[in-house]
Amino acid sequence: MALDKDLASIQEARDLVNAAFDAWKVWAKASQEDVDRVCAAMAEAGFQAAERLGRMAHEETGYGVAAHKKIKNEFGSRVVWESIRDLRTVGVVRNDPARRVVEIAWPMGVIAALVPSTNPTSTALYKILIAVKARNAILLAPHPSAARCTLEAVQVMAQAAERAGAPRGLIGCMTQISLQGTQELMTNKRTALILATGGTPMVRAAHSTGKPAYGVGPGNVPVYVDRSADVEKAARYITASKAFDCSTICATEQAVVADQPIAQKLAQLMQAEGAYFTDEAQTDLLRKALFHPDGSMNTATVGKPAPYLAAYAGFRVPEGTRVLVTRLKNVGRSEPLSHEKLTTVLGWYDVNGWEQGCETSIALIETGGRGHTQIIHATDEQVILAFGLEKPVFRILVNTMGTLGAIGFTTGLMPALTLGSGGIGGSITGDNVTAYHLMNIKRLAYEMVTPPMEALLPGEKPSGPSPDELEQAVRQVLNEILGSKA
Incomplete structure (x- = not known):
């Protein structure tokens, strides 16, 4: 018996998330060399397919100009890749000896990405690149009116990634598209973050899931x-x-x-x-x-x-x-x-x-x-x-x-096709969203100041001033700063 369309969409979302989660557990342990090799292969594959994908997007949606969509696809692949190629996303990414803090990159996990019909292939290429560069898995939910061209863009990237050594299932796309299926993709317990680009209803839906979301809506x-x-x-x-x-x-x-x-x-x-x-x-x-x-x-x-x-x-x-x-x-x-x-x-x-x-x-x-x-x-x-x-x-x-x-093509802004509108626009960032927004940073923080008060370390003899001496010193400093009011 054939499944109801909505049920089939929900089941597909669950299957995609499970496969992506398993692939991510492998990809999260990839070296920087592995990550960069896979991303370079995807960027080149997307660039080579730019013209074909542009024609497909125009023919399927009826929007825009095929030649201009080719330019956007080239931007979403090669230009975006060049902007993040040297970004470290594995292991220690920064060491601050003065503050004795070591920063370590940590991936988000499985990312659900919503793709608009107005830019259905270029947005897909770009989102896949920035997600995989940050060692995440990514699943895309196309707009129903652009389902075929978005799927083709995803397959171009997924096949290039797998040929370069990425695990199967790391990059996926919904084919049974429904509101219920997209909702399942966004709310699934194994989905870590939502990357939503599109109209106001789509962005509101992403923010209403309770998941962290980069949601960017219209401009005027x-x-x-x-x-x-x-x-x-x-x-x-x-x-x-x-x-x-x-x-x-x-x-x-x-x-x-x-x-x-x-x-x-x-x-x-x-x-x-x-x-x-x-x-x-x-x-x-x-x-x-x-x-x-x-x-x-x-x-x-x-x-x-x-x-x-x-x-x-x-x-x-x-x-x-x-x-x-x-x-x-x-x-x-x-x-x-x-x-x-x-x-x-x-x-x-x-x-x-x-x-x-x-x-x-x-x-x-x-x-x-x-x-x-x-x-x-x-x-x-x-x-x-x-x-x-x-x-x-x-x-x-x-x-x-x-x-x-x-989008950062003719300016020094970060190349991106998801443009944050900040808190006043209902977004969690005002940046052009890129790979460093899709990873967390762990910090090793070494002690720089020895606690001076015995109360903080019971049973140990304080090596610094006594509590009374410390209080006197603090008062003296406050007097110098604030005058007699302290």
Whole structure:
């Protein structure tokens, strides 16, 4: 008798966890040389499969651009590997003679990884690399709409790992996908940690399991263009970044906040780059097309080219249009287009001066991207620093693309496809999550100070001052620090 789909999914999750746990017990004893050999083999296999996996992801989900997904796959394999290749994850990783503390790496165990449909193969490659580098086992739960391409990415990595000497079962993927099965994967007693990337419901589900979880959700990234900016570069970068893979990376620009003295020039330059500015009627059509009446996003519009979106909404755009730009006045619940748009639609706000630009940016962040990312194009270092100090986000990108800058491709940030939003964004870190987040550190701590008080070591004669002498000495120090109040 065939199992019910949900029961089959639950059973598969249990089987995968058991196999992964057994494999992890072996892998936890691997040498650094073994770990690095396996990870290098996986990174190369993922890189070589980047184009094929990109095509599969595009064909299965209908999102984005296959050629851009290839770039993301290359990033998630080779670039990520290069960023963690020299990281020690076995044995003694640091020795501090001055503090007499020796730090020893310790793996987490079995990691459950949730993979979004917007980046289904690149996220899989990246998560597998950082987990295995830290000597963990990892099991991936794909989004149902991207199950085949995610499974293929996992198999590419698992086969390369096993050929290089990793135990079978260390890397696995759900094929019987259901909410109940994913829940079993996350809550199983042998699952040590959850690595969740995706929409708000997915992240909340991960945090509600009672397990440690790196959960990172949506961004609503504003890009402020100051009067001191290189406007030509800003126009080129904003348009290209928003069009990249049809805006399926959460750090993509969502609204331009343009300083009035350069706003008209910026708009003209963006038009030359393929940005089409909608009129009021077209803007209203896009509001209705992109969002349901309850404010939720219409998934039929996610990751779609600008001409497709225009036709879907009911109007036409010139050939060569890459991005649709909507001029807006309000921010928040009353304006759907001020929220995150995982597609080629960009908001636009005119402001007078960086202070107003700061206020508008914060309002956009508070609308749906707390803790995530802010972008600024400027050459005035005081304005740049002000944005860095004031914004409730953990990535402030300067004069670069949001899409590629936040993930660490065009900046010095740690290469990653899971971007923490910190406590204010409901995450336990504001970092770009990588291998060192997936291991614990044990510490050998040697005595540095001999306990002076007999009460602490009964039966032993104190070698230091008596309790009365110690109290007198403490009082003398306090008097020196605090004056007669002590």
